[in-house]
Amino acid sequence: MATIPRLRDDLRGLAPYAVGKDMAPVRLNNNENPHGPADGMTNRLMRAVRESLATINRYPGGSPERLAAALAEYVAPWCRSENIWPGNGSNEALLYLLLAFGGPQQKAMLFAPTYAMHEQLCRITATPVAVVARDDDFALRAEAAAAAMEEHEPTLVFLCSPNNPTGTPLPPDVIATVLRYEPSLLIIDEAYFEYSQLPSAVSLVRDHPNVVVARTMSKAFAFAGARVGYAVGHAQVCAELQKISPPYRMSTITEALAMAALEMADLIPAQVAMALSERERVRTELESLGYRVADSDANFLLFGTVPDDHAEYEYYRDRGVLIRNVGPRGWLRTAIGEPAENDSFLACAAERRRTSRSVRFMQEGPACTV
Template sequence: MRAGPAQERSWLPLREELHGIEPYGAPQLDVPVQLNVNENPYGPSPEAAADIAASVGRAATTLNRYPDREFTELREALAAYLNTSGGHGITAEQVWAANGSNEVMLQLLQAFGGPGRTALSFAPTYSMYPEYARDTVTEWVAGRREEDFSLDLGAARALIEERRPSVVLLPSPNNPTGTALPPEAVSMLCEAAAGDGRNGLVVVDEAYGEFRRAGVPSALELLDTHRNLVVTRTMSKAFALAGARVGYLAAAPEICDAIRVVRLPYHLSAVTQATALAALRHAPELLGRVDELRVERDATVDWLRGRGLAVADSDANFALFGTFEDRHAVWQALVERGVLIRETGPAGWLRVSIGTAAEMDAFKQSLIQVMEDHR
């Protein structure tokens, strides 16, 4: 169903700040090559799909009953997985899950944001963050990243000390740039957010954490050091489970317990829990494609730079490249050739998700033609 234009909602008693706002969402166009929303191009294997189907079938026989409200088995399985993916000693009490990491973030701001409180990040950053703040009536503050999309740690500390945010949101790898935060940056920001009685949380959003390059650590390693640190992950990307909507976090047990106050009753369905548990049983197999995507990403970055384009260093499954005087014209010309990428990030930049080798070849050939036409 198509959402009506903003003017058609003018008669509603809508909150004032929501007037004229259109719903969030990347373009969904029926083109042969879709490289715009950072999906994993490789679906679950037949074995994983069969296990998921069987698990959902078993769950279907119990759908007259509410699911496990605390999703204990899933939390235990997620903790076990995180302890193989950068973490150590993480327990089920330190894990929380919801319908995508989007809902996890919203729940964090429902619990720790609100009127009179501030959420802070550093632009360019994930475009949904200010919407989480808006939806929870939390003030939104955005500092700036450096020209290479890194953080000036001195300036970041000063902004946190000045604005005293209750929540700092930091994607690492960053979306849309792909830039990862070094551990010393995470530690400094945790100390700044908690210093002088501020007690702010630092949320490191590792939606693309499994795609980080060799030697780039996860913020999970710092959980024991900083009690105000929250690390979020998703099963949408590396696990090829975008359609299932499963996101989760690791944090101090007190943080997880506080989120239980704002969660909706039985928010994770029995079908969702069964799907996620089956996928985790096949983690090595599902994650096996991650190495291929890393190789394809690095090759794409090198190729783009070889064409004379600027490309941000990426630890994610996408590459941000530019710059173009009229990026929309380039984006549109690619669409006309059957290739959909994302028009996002700073002015002049575009973002391409990493697809299969065939999809990336189609992207490259189309981009060559478009650049020749737009000289």
């Protein structure tokens, strides 16, 4: 009798990336743009889908070249289509970068807590990885980056700008420090760059062929369900990625949607500004309640500290508000939603604070208003 195929030994015990399955009226657990496509975009997106259906019986192009050109125009005046590798979300771009340039002969390094998929993708591609702890305030400083580079001598380095799940800004001098050690590949994950007050790292690609910037349209463009991401890199790097990419990797509809959204990119800053204003309001309220709040350059906040982050998560969930217990211990993350959603979250936070003072974080007391 046939047996189940044996998983690679190095993958035994690997848990899937945790995607929240709980549901609630207020969903602040995935750092999504709560507003949907910006005003004025919906009709254009629907038209793009209808037009793409005319050729839906045909395979898409071997590579999404038109989308690459449109993304290049969005990225920077100097950028060209050969500097862009589009994919189904930025995770796919990260995966192919590791498939092409990682593996058992390389050594990756990342600074935790950070985006969990970086380490996950290293394990999937059999790339050894060193995990270096950030400071207590979750910052990453140039001297710490230098010490880690000297100790571990990685050939591949991940940096998040801003960092997830902490929201911490990435100072330019940290990037400059890492580059001085000349890793063969430096991946800068800019999933939230539209919310950041710091300049993008894409300009480094012109002078540093070992730098690749990974981005997504899931956040500021409100395209999480469309699954569009891309890598910005030297033309030869993108050409190498193309070699290992399957044909027809992006659907005709996905490419049409992304092209239409990029035509209206000038509508995005208004939504970003609203998110940043709400972020500071939520921060102020949390701090007034006595919570610690990490410095954030993104559309979410990491707050704490609490004795039991899982119990805290359940308290909010049971009252109709989903947040995220992604670590570190004692901290939780909330995305910035619409004002009413943020009000519901803050009502829970205030009620939890009052209840915890009298019952020591037992899940008791009246439910908050959602």
